[in-house]
Amino acid sequence: MAKQLNKxxxxxxxxxxxxxxxxxxxxxxxxPWLQPEExxxxxxxxxxxxxxxxxxxxxxxxxxxxxxxxxxxxxxxxPEGYRTYDTREDYERILREAVDNxxxxxxxxxxxxxxxxxxxxxxPRDKFLALNNKSILDQWTxxxxxxxxxxxxxxxxxxxxxxxxxxFVIKPGDEHPTAGGYGVMICYTEExxxxxxxxxxxxxxxxxxIIEQFVAPEKNYCVQYACxxxxxxxxxxxxxxxxxxxxxxxxxxxxHDIPQDVIDAGLEIMQNGVEAGYVGIAGFDLLVxxxxxxxxxxxxxxxxxxSSLLLLDSVLNGGYKKFLAYYSKGDNExxxxxxxxxxxxxxxxxxxxxxxxxxxKNGFPSRFVCIWHGEEHIVNERMKDFExxxx
Numbered sequence: 001m002a003k004q005l006n007k008x009x010x011x012x013x014x015x016x017x018x019x020x021x022x023x024x025x026x027x028x029x030x031x032p033w034l035q036p037e038e039x040x041x042x043x044x045x046x047x048x049x050x051x052x053x054x055x056x057x058x059x060x061x062x063x064x065x066x067x068x069x070x071x072x073x074x075x076x077x078x079p080e081g082y083r084t085y086d087t088r089e090d091y092e093r094i095l096r097e098a099v100d101n102x103x104x105x106x107x108x109x110x111x112x113x114x115x116x117x118x119x120x121x122x123x124p125r126d127k128f129l130a131l132n133n134k135s136i137l138d139q140w141t142x143x144x145x146x147x148x149x150x151x152x153x154x155x156x157x158x159x160x161x162x163x164x165x166x167x168f169v170i171k172p173g174d175e176h177p178t179a180g181g182y183g184v185m186i187c188y189t190e191e192x193x194x195x196x197x198x199x200x201x202x203x204x205x206x207x208x209x210i211i212e213q214f215v216a217p218e219k220n221y222c223v224q225y226a227c228x229x230x231x232x233x234x235x236x237x238x239x240x241x242x243x244x245x246x247x248x249x250x251x252x253x254x255x256h257d258i259p260q261d262v263i264d265a266g267l268e269i270m271q272n273g274v275e276a277g278y279v280g281i282a283g284f285d286l287l288v289x290x291x292x293x294x295x296x297x298x299x300x301x302x303x304x305x306x307s308s309l310l311l312l313d314s315v316l317n318g319g320y321k322k323f324l325a326y327y328s329k330g331d332n333e334x335x336x337x338x339x340x341x342x343x344x345x346x347x348x349x350x351x352x353x354x355x356x357x358x359x360x361k362n363g364f365p366s367r368f369v370c371i372w373h374g375e376e377h378i379v380n381e382r383m384k385d386f387e388x389x390x391x
Contacts, residue, residue: 010236010311012303013054015228015280016106016122021083021098023057024048024108024303027115028088030205039354043367044108046352048303049079051311055103057094060084061358066336070350073343106280108302110175123301127277131301134210135173140272145265145286145296147213157209158197167214169247169297170196174207184247186214215295217287222252223266224283224310233270235263237310239323241285252306254313254321262286265294273301281307308351309371316349320376328365329391332356335366338389347374347382 012022025045046062050071056079068078085091092115098105099120105111106122110129118125130136135151151173152160161170170185185196200209220241227233239252266284273282278301285298309323328335332355342348349371356366372379 008051008311009314010226011051011053012048012281013052015226016054016104017229019102020104020106020122021055021057021095022048022052022106022108023095023111025057025059025091026109027111028091029112039364039367043352043354043369046354047305047369048308048351049082050076050351051308053079054081056082057091058082058084059354060086061355062352064353064355064358066355066357067350067353070340070343070353073340074349122280123278128301129175131273131276131278132299133173133175134171134298135208137296137299140276140299141269141296142272145269145294147215147295147297149210149212151208151210153208154200154206157200157211161193161197161209161211164211166190166193169210169212169214170200171210171212172203172206173210186245186247188245212297215287215289215297218290219288221255221258221262221286221288222283222304222306223258223262223286224281224304224307225266225270226281227270227274227279229279233267233274235267236281237313238263239306239309241306249305251325252309252323254306254309256319259288262288262294265296269296269299273299283307312349312371316371316373317346318374318376318379320372320374320379322372322379323370324372325367325369326387326390327367328356330362330365332362332366335368335390338386339368339370342382342386345382347372347379348386349373 024047025041042059042061045057045059049056049058063082063084071078083094085094095116099116104122105116105120110125113125121128131140138146150160167186167188170187172183185199187193187196220243221238222241223238224236225233226236238255238258240255241252242250244250266286269284270282281303282301283304284296287295287297306323309321339348343350351371352369354367356362356364372383
């Protein structure tokens, strides 16, 4: 018997209400700090499909028969009410039609105002941009939980950065969104600094940069909260965020053993955002160092990679749950069959499948976003075997 989406304890529609259209795809316009290839952006359009239960803009390649088969294998019906696009023109037309029809938009990443006026956002565009602007974190933390940092104009950046002692972190400090660690430059050596300076020089349109103390984390938490227009913030869960040495994102593992002071710190920040007008899900990256001090290094007032992981927790098996993404190395059929085998075996839960064969066989590499779940030692063995098959 298929599990019904409305049986989940919380879905996005509960937060945003009726007459709202969701898009998690970045805008097609240029962003110097978030430049995923088009296939990656199209895949992202479907990442929250199962937890939405509301109209979502999806690329055609994410809603083929392969996606439907994967969802059926875990007992979920294919959601309804989505709107599909193939080209940029299709995508932007859907957004304009939504505005003309009186719908509100909730974007994962803000789009240009010429496409969707700022007052047509669920959270007005100017407020949404401010809440996600890394340079003004102190407004939303009320000056607490912050590492030492300098916010400097682009003209002063090179002279100021040379005064800092290694290691440190460099980030864009304007309204351009970033994701997955892209745009974050951790500097351990002078060579790292030189590479970061060159990258900043090439970032057209950036007005200021952030130079920040590097915090060596004992734990890297992503704590998440949700709030409706009429409600109070609620803690919806936490994951342990996996990053490599230079800060690139490598997935999340659900974590049920969270210190209360970490939960409280995030709730305090969420309350500040709600008082400023935020509605919806938010995820905050909170580091805890060896002394137990808590540092807020990134605030995302929007869904993020592990939102589905947390909202689907109740329908996942075992105590080990890990959010990951994969892409085909060339043979999409081999890739899909390996996925389907693990899904049917009960260890892999599908969130989004971007079908590279949707127009022609092996037209482009397929992509897959998923959650591994079960007992940790079994999952790790099956994960290794799966990755051997697809790599």
